[in-house]
Amino acid sequence: MLLLRRVPFALMLAPFAMEAQMVQVTEHTLSNGMKILIHEDHDVPNVALYLFFKVGSRNERPGATGISHFFEHMMFNGAKKYGPKQFDIEMEKAGGRNNAYTSRDVTVYTDWFPRTALELMFDMEADRIRDLSFDPKIVESERGVVSSERRTSVDNNPFGTLYEQLNATAYIAHPYQWPVIGWASDIEAWTMEDLKAHYRMGYAPNNCVVVVSGDVTPAEVLPLAKKYFEPIPRQDPPPPVRTVEPPQLGERRVEVRRPANLPLLMASFHVGPARDPDFPVYEVIETILTGGRSSRLHQRLVEKEQLVLNAGGGVRPSLDPGQFLFTFQVRSGRNPRDVEKSLYEELERLSKEPVPAEELQKAKNQILADFYRQLKTISGKANLLGDYEVFFGSWNEILNAPARIEKVSAEDVMRVAARIFAPRNRTVGTLIPEQGAEVKQ
Amino acid sequence: MRTAFGILLMALPALASSQVRLPDFTREQLPNGAILILLPRHDVPLVSVRAVFRGGAEIEPQGMNGITAATVEMMRRGAGKRTAAQIDLDLDFLGASLSSGANRQSAYFSLEFLSKTAPEALAILADILTQPAFPEDELRKVLAQAADRVRSSKDNPAAAVGPYFNGFFYPAGHPYRHSGTPDELSVSRINREEILSHYRRMAAGRNLIFVAAGDFDAKQFAPLARKIAGALPAGEAVKAAADAAPRFERPRLLLVDKPDATQTYFRIGMPGIHRRHPDRVALLAANTLFGGRFTSLLNDALRVNAGLTYGANSILDLDRLTGAIAINTYPPTATTAKAIDLALEVLSQFSGRGVTQEQLDSARAYIKGNFPTDRLETSDQLCSILAELELFGLGRDDIDGFFQKLDALTPESVNAAIRRHFSAGNLQFCLVGNASAIEKEVAKYAKSMKVVSIKTEGFMPPDF
Numbered sequence: 001m002l003l004l005r006r007v008p009f010a011l012m013l014a015p016f017a018m019e020a021q022m023v024q025v026t027e028h029t030l031s032n033g034m035k036i037l038i039h040e041d042h043d044v045p046n047v048a049l050y051l052f053f054k055v056g057s058r059n060e061r062p063g064a065t066g067i068s069h070f071f072e073h074m075m076f077n078g079a080k081k082y083g084p085k086q087f088d089i090e091m092e093k094a095g096g097r098n099n100a101y102t103s104r105d106v107t108v109y110t111d112w113f114p115r116t117a118l119e120l121m122f123d124m125e126a127d128r129i130r131d132l133s134f135d136p137k138i139v140e141s142e143r144g145v146v147s148s149e150r151r152t153s154v155d156n157n158p159f160g161t162l163y164e165q166l167n168a169t170a171y172i173a174h175p176y177q178w179p180v181i182g183w184a185s186d187i188e189a190w191t192m193e194d195l196k197a198h199y200r201m202g203y204a205p206n207n208c209v210v211v212v213s214g215d216v217t218p219a220e221v222l223p224l225a226k227k228y229f230e231p232i233p234r235q236d237p238p239p240p241v242r243t244v245e246p247p248q249l250g251e252r253r254v255e256v257r258r259p260a261n262l263p264l265l266m267a268s269f270h271v272g273p274a275r276d277p278d279f280p281v282y283e284v285i286e287t288i289l290t291g292g293r294s295s296r297l298h299q300r301l302v303e304k305e306q307l308v309l310n311a312g313g314g315v316r317p318s319l320d321p322g323q324f325l326f327t328f329q330v331r332s333g334r335n336p337r338d339v340e341k342s343l344y345e346e347l348e349r350l351s352k353e354p355v356p357a358e359e360l361q362k363a364k365n366q367i368l369a370d371f372y373r374q375l376k377t378i379s380g381k382a383n384l385l386g387d388y389e390v391f392f393g394s395w396n397e398i399l400n401a402p403a404r405i406e407k408v409s410a411e412d413v414m415r416v417a418a419r420i421f422a423p424r425n426r427t428v429g430t431l432i433p434e435q436g437a438e439v440k441q
Numbered sequence: 442m443r444t445a446f447g448i449l450l451m452a453l454p455a456l457a458s459s460q461v462r463l464p465d466f467t468r469e470q471l472p473n474g475a476i477l478i479l480l481p482r483h484d485v486p487l488v489s490v491r492a493v494f495r496g497g498a499e500i501e502p503q504g505m506n507g508i509t510a511a512t513v514e515m516m517r518r519g520a521g522k523r524t525a526a527q528i529d530l531d532l533d534f535l536g537a538s539l540s541s542g543a544n545r546q547s548a549y550f551s552l553e554f555l556s557k558t559a560p561e562a563l564a565i566l567a568d569i570l571t572q573p574a575f576p577e578d579e580l581r582k583v584l585a586q587a588a589d590r591v592r593s594s595k596d597n598p599a600a601a602v603g604p605y606f607n608g609f610f611y612p613a614g615h616p617y618r619h620s621g622t623p624d625e626l627s628v629s630r631i632n633r634e635e636i637l638s639h640y641r642r643m644a645a646g647r648n649l650i651f652v653a654a655g656d657f658d659a660k661q662f663a664p665l666a667r668k669i670a671g672a673l674p675a676g677e678a679v680k681a682a683a684d685a686a687p688r689f690e691r692p693r694l695l696l697v698d699k700p701d702a703t704q705t706y707f708r709i710g711m712p713g714i715h716r717r718h719p720d721r722v723a724l725l726a727a728n729t730l731f732g733g734r735f736t737s738l739l740n741d742a743l744r745v746n747a748g749l750t751y752g753a754n755s756i757l758d759l760d761r762l763t764g765a766i767a768i769n770t771y772p773p774t775a776t777t778a779k780a781i782d783l784a785l786e787v788l789s790q791f792s793g794r795g796v797t798q799e800q801l802d803s804a805r806a807y808i809k810g811n812f813p814t815d816r817l818e819t820s821d822q823l824c825s826i827l828a829e830l831e832l833f834g835l836g837r838d839d840i841d842g843f844f845q846k847l848d849a850l851t852p853e854s855v856n857a858a859i860r861r862h863f864s865a866g867n868l869q870f871c872l873v874g875n876a877s878a879i880e881k882e883v884a885k886y887a888k889s890m891k892v893v894s895i896k897t898e899g900f901m902p903p904d905f
Binding site for chain 1: 486487526533535538554555586590593596597599701702704734735736741745748803806810811819
């Protein structure tokens with residue numbers, strides 16, 4: 001059924017040549033170890049300022065899980081010069097907006113603002129990195145906010161519920177086993193001392209990469225970085241995460257029963273970290289299996305067998321060995337076991353039959369086009385630069401990314417698929433609805 | 442994540458530089474009535490195309506809610522000589538992305554592709570727009586999937602509260618009552634004949650707005666675009682529904698029972714405005730302060746001060762017909778009434794006191810500062826804004842003069858608009874939560890109250 005066409009060779013090459021111009025960066029490291037990356041883009045009179053702190057839930061311990069994420073919230077609750085609420089009030093008054101996210105590996109603060117607010121943002125960021133305050137009343141109120149976030153993203157969301165149980169089963173030793181938002185009991189229990197210890201551990205300038213992307217010049221940014229960020233003293237970075245997840249010795253399964261209309265199925269396979277030389281192969285495998293409607297799993301499970309509503313999955317860059325995760329919203333009246341059977345057949349096919357050249361080229365074209373989509377906005381570029389600096393060792397690796405993908409061969413795909421998709425390497429989670437799948441009047 | 446505000450603000454056309462201006466573009470009307478708009482710009486090697494058909498929920502026959510979305514989904518499932526699978530394959534091979542959907546006043550296709558692949562990508566879009574086959578087996582699949590998506594949304598109260606609110610807020614026969622959302626009942630009524638007739642009604646030159654922005658040479662690109670947009674028959678322009686603003690004589694409360702919910706997802710609505718309303722810019726500023734940003738009064742009271750919720754906001758509809766202003770949040774079940782009381786107190790103070798010069802200045806700076814990255818940064822954003830202007834019958838001065846209108850606002854003019862639209866009386870409460878735990882305490886908000894199980898088919902409320 002594959003009716004693929006070859007893509008003209010010129011299509012692949014021409015964009016490659018442009019890309020080095022599109023991601024020009026000025027790099028500078030301050031005397032306290034803080035790295036600054038500056039990318040000029042004068043399309044709109046705005047700036048994206050992203051601060052990547054290399055601290056996340058992998059740096060936590062049982063009893064205080066979720067504290068990185070909670071701390072992300074606390075960073076907006078007042079420091080020495082700018083008191084409670086002032087960060088947001090001053091920023092919005094200056095025409096800016098912010099958000100932040102926490103993952104297993106990093107905590108990232110994302111500021112978007114008109115160029116006129118550049119100095120204000122450096123001043124406010126430096127204030128909270130160096131002199132955050134810890135008001136017990138605010139800690140209690142923020143606990144309520146994070147509990148609400150947990151109720152929304154986990155308790156009242158079947159996907160969130162199963163995902164949490166799956167991870168807790170897939171990892172038996174490594175900190176990736178606990179949810180980034182933290183266990184409910186830990187959210188209720190962590191102490192002021194936990195918070196202060198986390199601040200001392202994670203929020204060192206030498207543990208931070210700052211990306212400035214937008215309507216700025218290095219001549220404007222560097223003096224501000226020196227004035228506001230350089231005086232922040234260096235500290236010890238977080239201690240290394242010593243625990244290595246032991247090899248999985250056989251399939252693991254977890255089941256969740258809860259009220260729901262539709263079942264869910266997830267399957268997780270252990271893979272290497274972002275710096276694994278096979279990481280580009282993982283990306284190609286992801287695209288072949290789940291990238292777009294023509295992908296193998298979409299065509300088979302959604303269109304042909306009509307077992308699922310959607311077939312998602314893939315890898316995300318991580319500092320420690322991560323996961324290849326599949327997620328399926330199973331259709332009403334269908335059995336998750338049938339989805340599993342078809343999934344395993346497709347994974348086996350990938351490890352035994354070479355991917356046809358046209359299909360491999362299609363996957364590479366999709367990855368390249370998606371890469372350009374990330375370069376459309378100043379915030380997309382800020383995030384990409386920070387991700388590459390943290391996960392792949394240097395922002396410069398962005399320039400090598402298309403070539404790394406291009407090098408992936410059909411043999412690579414077979415070899416890596418055979419390794420990662422072995423049955424003993426998988427963890428399967430199913431959500432079984434407690435009430436019937438049919439909605440009755 | 443810290444907040445979900447960024448997502449909500451995308452709905453708000455929201456600089457600190459003195460003025461803003463749309464880049465230059467060309468607009469022409471083709472012989473079949475279609476409007477063609479082209480905006481070449483050379484940033485990344487990508488092109489965005491947006492094909493918009495007027496109509497949307499406004500032209501859906503009674504009981505056929507969701508047929509517009511089903512029709513556009515079906516258009517890409519077999520067209521010209523390509524099967525559904527072939528279209529998927531051809532698009533993916535080019536690295537192109539195609540999304541489609543329907544809203545209250547239109548249906549759209551949004552296509553993005555690498556500039557080098559323009560002829561191939563446009564050929565696929567031409568097939569989809571002009572030669573859809575509507576195969577019966579694909580239709581059965583699409584409708585069955587839509588029914589399961591409805592079931593899936595009822596597993597997520599955050600997704601379900603919107604359709605329930607629309608069904609409750611808008612009167613019978615109003616096109617926004619369903620807002621184009623399918624339900625278990627309408628999905629069972631839609632068939633191929635209905636889809637075909639809906640396609641013929643909708644896909645006419647007189648209803649088409651075709652916009653392209655991005656990395657192309659206008660001289661080469663224009664003939665290709667004209668060929669596609671000009672290929673549809675002129676047809677008949679859809680007849681737009683007359684505006685009928687929802688009016689309420691008394692407060693009402695709809696409680697949707699989801700026994701396993703651990704928090705209550707609620708919306709409190711009042712009649713609002715439409716996209717061309719003279720109070721729009723004043724209300725954009727007012728709503729920014731009331732519930733449109735992180736430091737807004739609602740979020741400050743319910744999240745920052747009280748810790749009752751992850752976020753509280755207010756939504757200002759800006760559609761072709763008069764919509765709602767709706768307070769929106771999700772406190773724990775046990776503090777539902779406390780959160781509603783607090784939201785009502787914020788509303789009462791806001792409608793009574795209005796805003797100060799300092800607040801207005803801050804709102805104005807916020808809207809201006811975010812506008813370029815929200816609306817004008819990428820080719821797909823520019824396609825979207827150009828299609829929106831055309832759809833609502835507005836010219837480029839709507840954007841080019843936007844900051845001037847913001848600058849002309851005074852506390853007096855904004856407060857007059859607040860008095861006209863933000864009212865603490867006859868509010869409409871829609872709650873999704875554990876009814877047995879909250880039914881008694883929420884009864885105080887409206888004598889007229891009904892409870893419906895989330896297991897009942899559809900999203901429509903019992904008669905009030």
